[in-house]
Structure formats: structure tokens, C-alpha cells
Amino acid sequence: METIKIVHTNDLHSHFENFPKITRFIKKSRKESDADQFYLFDIGDAMDRAHPLTEATDGAANIEWMNQQKYDAVTIGNNEGLGNSHEQLDHLYDQANFPVILGNLYEPDNQLASFAQPYLIKQTTKGTRIGIIGFTAPYILTYPLLNWDIRLIQNELPSMLSKLKQEKCDVIVLLSHLGVSMDRLIAKQHPEIDVILGSHTHHLFEKGEVDNGVLLCAAGKYGQNVGTVDLVLDDDHQVTAKSAYTTPTSQLKAKKEDQSWIKLQTEKGNEILASEKVAQIPYTLSTDIEAKHPFITEALKATQEYADADVAVLSSGLFLTDLKEGIVTKKNLHEALPHAIHVMQTTLTGENVWRLIMEMEKNRAYLRRHLQKGMGFRGKIFGELVYRGITIDSKRNVYLNGKQLEMKKEYKIALLDHYLFVPFFPTIEIVGENKIMYPDFIRNVLAKYLQKKYPLR
Incomplete structure (x- = not known):
């Protein structure tokens, strides 16, 4: 035996x-x-x-x-x-x-x-x-x-x-x-x-x-x-x-x-990350989307630019801490955005952009306080959906950068791979031409953007 x-x-x-x-x-x-x-x-x-x-x-x-x-x-x-x-x-x-x-x-x-x-x-x-x-x-x-x-x-x-x-x-x-x-x-x-x-x-x-x-x-x-x-x-x-x-x-x-x-x-990890300076910002970027300088506004610009897209969408629950005025380090960005989430370029026809935005509007109130787990997300709630370049009128017409959607025209939207994996926006998976942009996580994308826009003095 x-x-x-x-x-x-x-x-x-x-x-x-x-x-x-x-x-x-x-x-x-x-x-x-x-x-x-x-x-x-x-x-x-x-x-x-x-x-x-x-x-x-x-x-x-x-x-x-x-x-x-x-x-x-x-x-x-x-x-x-x-x-x-x-x-x-x-x-x-x-x-x-x-x-x-x-x-x-x-x-x-x-x-x-x-x-x-x-x-x-x-x-x-x-x-x-x-x-x-x-x-x-x-x-x-x-x-x-x-x-x-x-x-x-x-x-x-x-x-x-x-x-x-x-x-x-x-x-x-x-x-x-x-x-x-x-x-x-x-x-x-x-x-x-x-x-x-x-x-x-x-x-x-x-x-x-x-x-x-x-x-x-x-x-x-x-x-x-x-x-x-x-x-x-x-x-x-x-x-x-x-x-x-x-x-x-x-x-x-x-x-x-x-x-x-x-x-x-x-402490050892934070010490190493804090020693790596990224940018120097002139004002605090706030997790409050109603603040004078919302963190999400800069992130939307960064992801849209990175994905070479017409418009962008992000959710406020991604942003866990403010970025304080002054020197921004890798520690600051890691604390704010610890997620294993990547930027994604999604190509859709106008009619499918409309459908995606309707899905987002339908789920908006639910997602605002939804306790989100997994799929690369390391925060607590999904949060508020925030658009860059997207508006909707009272008749549910959708406009991209001020122009009404052309139903057969193709558009590129900057999203996150997280939105592909969660079950709230099926249009992305069903008809989206999705290009997940590896290897950078969203914090690395933002770091490169801030480094360029607000260089260290």
C-alpha cells in the first residue's frame, strides 16, 4: 500500500x-x-x-x-x-x-x-x-x-x-x-x-x-x-x-x-509605483462627474484618441480616487484604475449605434448603483454612463458630434472590453466589429495621454 x-x-x-x-x-x-x-x-x-x-x-x-x-x-x-x-x-x-x-x-x-x-x-x-x-x-x-x-x-x-x-x-x-x-x-x-x-x-x-x-x-x-x-x-x-x-x-x-x-x-509596491512620475496636472481631476474638472472627461478624451474613434463611452464606477493637482505617479493611476480592463474600438453601422445607445439608456438607472464584480473590474459599482460626442433628443434621435446618425454609415466608438463581457449591451457582441487594444490597461492609456498633455515640468 x-x-x-x-x-x-x-x-x-x-x-x-x-x-x-x-x-x-x-x-x-x-x-x-x-x-x-x-x-x-x-x-x-x-x-x-x-x-x-x-x-x-x-x-x-x-x-x-x-x-x-x-x-x-x-x-x-x-x-x-x-x-x-x-x-x-x-x-x-x-x-x-x-x-x-x-x-x-x-x-x-x-x-x-x-x-x-x-x-x-x-x-x-x-x-x-x-x-x-x-x-x-x-x-x-x-x-x-x-x-x-x-x-x-x-x-x-x-x-x-x-x-x-x-x-x-x-x-x-x-x-x-x-x-x-x-x-x-x-x-x-x-x-x-x-x-x-x-x-x-x-x-x-x-x-x-x-x-x-x-x-x-x-x-x-x-x-x-x-x-x-x-x-x-x-x-x-x-x-x-x-x-x-x-x-x-x-x-x-x-x-x-x-x-x-x-x-x-x-508599502513596497506603492513605494516603487510612487517613484515613477507620469505627469503634472494643473488641477484635481475629480471622480465626481459634476465637478469642474471630472476625471472621466480626460479619460474619455484619452480613450477616444487611443482608439482613433468618432465618440467614446465610459462609466463613472471605474474611477476609484481623484487625481490630485500636481505630480501624477503610477501609484496614483494604479489606485484610481486598478482594473484589468482594456480600451476597445467598436465599429457599428448607424442603426446599430442607435440600438446600442438605447440599450445604454434602458440600463442607465439600474447600472448607476449596480454592484459589479469580475470581468476585469476591480471597483464596486458600475456607475453612471458618460458619453463623449453622443447626444440624444426627446424623440430618441441620436447625434454623433452634433450630426444626426446616418443609419447605413459606419462609426467607430471607443469602449472598454469590459462592456463586451458584461451582459447589458448585447449589440456590442452580436454585431460589433470589436478590436480590443492589448496590452495596455486603461490606466496605461491614460498615463500616456497625461504624459503628453501635461508633461512634467
Whole structure:
């Protein structure tokens, strides 16, 4: 008989406030484990640029912490894959002391991403061969914008499983940053997989879930839980029992020094960002859209110019803090706009511009106080929709830059990719010709605009 213990994390999203407890949990689990073999895996979205230290170090601080935990392998999430430029992702793991297992992200020349390997085989002290594979959510519309070739799981998984069979693997573990629905589908189609460690949709399986004999595991989000898997194997290296559970970090003991460490991570990031000056503005840009100098007015100009568009639309909930008169730093912009959101140029005919504006007007009152979560948004409420160059009269006629819409003419609107992903404006997805402008986040677009308009004196 042989026993194997696996500890796993997922969707940490740079929630450093939980890292001290997770560190101690991992150390204790490793030290006190009576299993024959112990493994530690992370299932992606470990980093999130909403945290100043991650933003300031391009994720290097996250990798440094992961190195200290001695992970056996990780895969990437969309925050690593789409929250970094191609070059940044290429070098994110330069200092990592663990392998990145990722079977569906390729260079345009058909080579697997240079920082990744397609699978990993671990052999236990008792000779069991464990095949580890990893996949990330295939955002086929956005990865190509960063010059990546992202591949669908149904095309890549069968051949990967076939390779593990050729390698005579006794146990197969999938590191899946694919979401709960895909995990269940994979379990249904591939019962030869023993364990799927899940993530991406932030689901929590407190005691695991067995689908078609496959053990599905997931530890929620933000390091609020840590997952543990126990496997029992017979003398022929076949799994005879498997179970899973999660441990809430809120139930783990805090130490006196935790808060000072957590605070230090934020301070280190802010110090780096504050040292990088961007512009010098002559007046405060206010989050209040009725103020003398609304922040959103400058942002609308910036996005319209960046997208080379006729008009622009933004929402007030994006702007979390004022930009104070004087020197503007990267810290100021990061605090104001921490979102993983990009500018998007959308081309529509006049009749579809009209329909989009009617959708916006219909949803305006609801969105004003709507608590918005996800889709790259890191604020609280969606807020007020604000137009630049768009007006509507009492008869619902729409005018762009003072001229009435020509129904068959094409127009370019500066929007955000966020508006494509939320469900309130279906016209964008149904008929829009959408060009998401990677790799810059909206704060980077604004930084370039302010740098040019209000140069440092």
C-alpha cells in the first residue's frame, strides 16, 4: 500500500493578506504528513495586478513567494496569460524554482510557450508514476491579440493523455484553470484521469466531488481556502481510495507579525509605483462627474484618441480616487484604475449605434448603483454612463458630434472590453466589429495621454 497527499492553491489573485497563514499551513502539512509522498500545486491566477506589489514588480514578487513554498508544479490562469504582455509572460517565471505545466499555449511558430512544458512525470519513492498535465482557459478572441496561439482543450487533451499512457503513468492529475463546467465535462469523457484540481470559476468543493470516478477538487478564491487531496494506492500502483477537503484560512491561527508583513507588501509596491512620475496636472481631476474638472472627461478624451474613434463611452464606477493637482505617479493611476480592463474600438453601422445607445439608456438607472464584480473590474459599482460626442433628443434621435446618425454609415466608438463581457449591451457582441487594444490597461492609456498633455515640468 502507498499513500499520497496533495496540497493545492488556486485563484490567489495576489491576496497577500492570506499568504502568511497559507505559508504556515503548507509547512505544517508537509512536516506533519504521514503520507509516503507529498506534493504542492497551484492552479493559476496566483497573481493579480490589482495589488500594487504585483503591478510594480510585474508579478516577480508573487513568484518569489511561491518559490519559498516549494511548489512541485503550477499552471497559469488568465491573469498571468492576459494580464501581462507577451514579453512579460515570457519572463514571468525566469526565477521560478518550479515547472509550469501548460499544454495549450503556443507561439505563432507552433512552439510551446518557452516558459512551459506540456506535462510532468513524478515518480514516488515506491515507484508510482504520476503524470501531471495543465491547461488554461482558451480565450480564443484575446490571446491572439498578445501574439499567442491558444488551443482548445478538446483538441489537446486526448493526445496528452495518450502520451501519459505511453509513459506508463499509474496516476493522472490535471491542473485545470478551465472552470467547473469544463472540469465536469472532462470527467465525463476521460475517466482515466484520477484527480482534477480545478480553478478559474472560483468554485469551492469543500469535500471534493466525484464525477464518473474522477475526483474534482477546488479551493474557491483569494486564498480563503487551501485544498488537500489524499490518495491510497495498492501494490500495483492503482488508486483504491481518494478523498478531498478544504481548510478555510479564516480558521487558521493568525500571528502577531502577520499584519506588519501584509502591510509591508503593499508599502513596497506603492513605494516603487510612487517613484515613477507620469505627469503634472494643473488641477484635481475629480471622480465626481459634476465637478469642474471630472476625471472621466480626460479619460474619455484619452480613450477616444487611443482608439482613433468618432465618440467614446465610459462609466463613472471605474474611477476609484481623484487625481490630485500636481505630480501624477503610477501609484496614483494604479489606485484610481486598478482594473484589468482594456480600451476597445467598436465599429457599428448607424442603426446599430442607435440600438446600442438605447440599450445604454434602458440600463442607465439600474447600472448607476449596480454592484459589479469580475470581468476585469476591480471597483464596486458600475456607475453612471458618460458619453463623449453622443447626444440624444426627446424623440430618441441620436447625434454623433452634433450630426444626426446616418443609419447605413459606419462609426467607430471607443469602449472598454469590459462592456463586451458584461451582459447589458448585447449589440456590442452580436454585431460589433470589436478590436480590443492589448496590452495596455486603461490606466496605461491614460498615463500616456497625461504624459503628453501635461508633461512634467
